[in-house]
Amino acid sequence: MPLGHPMITCGKAGIVRSNPRYANLSSANDVPTSVRAALCDPAWFQAMHDEYSALQANGTWELVPRPCGAHVITGEWIFKNKFHEDGSLERCKARWVVRDFSQCLGLNFDQTFSPVVKLATICTVLHLAVAPN
Template identity: 35%
Template sequence: MAEEISSIERNQTWELTDLLEGHKTIGVKWIYKTKLKENREVDKFKACLVAKGYKQEFGIDYQEVFALVARMDTIRLVITLAAQNSWPIY
């Protein structure tokens, strides 16, 4: 947990602010996972702090949703297509 908090602070993922009048807080919860090696031995324990998004209301707690998620296979495919077709990559 300490490692996750330190990562959040180092990456400046979020910052604490005063709650605006008329708004409600959105809680967080810890998700714990045990990562295993191929031989099923414990490799490491992981902790992730996540927001309880199910308590949010569109237009009140947030205005838009954006989550950039791309698998490496997809990125490789796009780069391959760009190289084959001489497309510029930005």
């Protein structure tokens, strides 16, 4: 291809190919668009139950009486399918997330900190710390 010649991609050329990774998915594995729809499907109901149980087991929150005039931060369910390498359905994943966009610094919170680190990262850092120069 000569220099200065524009590259034409498949998308620009109007060529659309389906991804074979998702070819074997049926409509039964569709992600629900509402909590009501998720509760009607046993697989999604179980995913929601697993997420709620994990949050309870980790002591994510503590139920307290609502103070007068307090601004309550709401949450929502997020649904997503997880797939194996070959494109087959691994599991249904439900997440409960807080709508933190309604928070105001100094009003609803002062500081936030959520440390998330993988064991492999810790091992790598420790290995580098003890390795000779």
